Amino acid sequence: MIYIIITACIHNKRGGIVNFEERKKRYIMCINQLLCFLKEYPDIKPIIVENNGDKDTYLNDLDCEVLYTNNNSIDTENKGINEVMDIQDTIKHLNAKDDDIIIKLTGRYKLRDTSFIDIVTQHINDYDAFIKFYNVCTHKFVRDDMVLGLYGIRCKYLKQIMLEGSKTKKKYRSPEVEFAKKIRSLIPNDERIKNFTDLRIECCFADKNRIQKA
16 A cells, blocks of 8 residues: 655744745645646545644645644654654554555645656565655765655654654754664665655745755
């Protein structure tokens, strides 16, 4: 079974540009694009998870199940921790099995085509993770960094990932780096990881609503 968990945070508390209407338009456009693509994949189950505890938001008007959590109210060192909590809560809600594949997509990121979904569905038994190990700031491929906006992982590994937002005296380890290191540790066999060079997504970063293809 393949699930797509679409993460959403209507009220962003982590800085960046605060523009409710623009954020709303972006969520609706990107999620509708995905749902349109998924009409060709009836065996894939999509679900939106929103973490502000609100009910009857505009997300309920989309043709997709919505799960609300209160994880955005929890004070953590970075939003990656809250997001992992959302994903794990959704896994429990779905009663997903260990061998299921969980695709995570940031709700404000737009799939440019179905390439990623096609590869996951065609190689569901060949790989345990579908990742682009890449730093979106330096635009370089890095072994222990990744694009967190879109990835796929076998459920049993995702259940084990707990981000800690660890810091050292010299530098802060980002959720992208920490997540990538966890995956490398849990799945040491590189042959079980599909390493992408192009995810075919359009990212929208919260800092300045910067658009970047990945």
